Amino acid sequence: MIGYYIHHHGQGHRVRATSICSALTTAVTALSSAPPAGAECFADVICLARDDQGGPPLDPTANAALHWAPLLDRGLASRMSRVATWIESARPSLMVVDVSVEVAAFVRLLGVPVVVMAMxxxxxxxxxxxxxxLAEHIIAAWPQEMYDPVWLQEFAHKTTFVGGISRFDGRECDDTPPSGRPLVLVLSGTGGSDLSMDDIRLCAHRHPGYRWQALGVPGGPWVDDPWPQLSGADVVVSHAGQNAVADIAAARRPAIIIAQPRPFDEQQATAAALADKGLAVSVPQWPSVTAWPHLIEAALKRGGQRWPVWHTAGAAARAAAVIDTLAKQSEASR
Structure with a gap:
């Protein structure tokens, strides 16, 4: 048995876990504060209490040693107790953590090998x-040749770069050339954004030479399967979340990437790597309305032909192979 801890913020961690666990041969129990998508790929799902709803947190970083461990928080105590109880009864051979330093450290202290998803x-x-x-192994869901941060190089001996993990891996792309009135698709997610449908409507009003469509933008439509819209767009405008980038890469769409504020400059780092390697047009914030024609034409000129270097094809299977191998090795050493 493998345990898989899934962070509850946004949809990305849950979608990525589903992609990986669907390719695993070892049974998996998901542990999360939010129900994971595609629960049929898990043998069991353990619902954990939230640790961020107990009022103003007291010393959440434990004197700067951790990221989130608020003092006297009942939710934190409950979730860690539930994890420990499950480990004692299930005796997993391995735990995948995506992501939480606190859970990784706690599980390792209970004697369970840990695989950590890098960010x-x-x-x-x-x-x-x-x-x-403390991780037994680290999985980075991007290609090393595209982004190889210095801080991760210390752990190169136990890191596998699997490429961008997309739930759309293997689906057919639409390679139809752009029309005379290109379709611009603006994608947003549930991880937080200051974008609104008013911004999209303003762009459509000022630049009618393009067709404008939005998915996931607050106040606008949401679809569970955006592949038809994504693969049919002439230009995709998106944040720089790992799943969003991998999905655009799988669709091979010209892209304008706008990094959203996230802890540790996560999206800024990804956006900078994409621009540096010539994969996408990257801008630091939502552009002025007058800047759009230049950005869209730059994205169309760049095209999407280079996206295969993001290695989305087979990425989830590569991650699953690493996890399966480590789980079998751990089980054999009992």
Missing amino acids: PGVRTDSAHRLGYQ
Whole structure:
């Protein structure tokens, strides 16, 4: 049995876990404060209490040693107790953590080998270093040749770069050339954004030479399967979350990437790597309305032909193979 801890913020961690666990041969129990998508790929799902709803947190960083461990928080105590109880009864051979330094450290203290999912950005603080140091293995869901942060190189001996993990891996792309009135698709997610449908309507009003469509933007439509819209767009405008980038890469769409504020400059690092390697047009914030024609034409000129270097094809299967191998090795050593 493998345990898989899934962070509840946004949809990305849950979607990525589903992609990986669907390719695993070892049974998996998901542990999360939010129901994971595609629960049929898990043998069981353990619902954990939230640890961020107990009022103003007291010393949540434990004197700067951790990221989130608020004093006297009943939710934190409950979730950690539930994790310990499950480990004692299920005796997992391995635990995948995506992501929490605290859960990784706690599980390792219980004697369970840990696989940690790496995240982009500036991860040089002591808490991140602790998590990567105690991990049995680290999986980075991007290609090493596209982004190889200095802070991760210390752990190169136990890191596997699997490429961008997309739930759309293997689906057919639409390679139809752009029409005379290109379709611009603006994608947003549930991880937080200051974008609104008013911004999209303003762009459509000022630039009618393009067709404008939005998915996931607050106040606008949401679809569970955006592949038809994504693969049919001439240009995709998106944040720089790992799943969003991987999905655009799988669709091979010209892209304008706008990094959203996230801890440790996660999205800024990804956006900078994409621009540096010529994969997408990257801008630091939502552009002025007058800037759009130049950005859209730059994205169309760049095209989406280079996206295969993000290695989305087979990425989830590569991650699953690493996890399966480590789980079998752990089980054999009991």
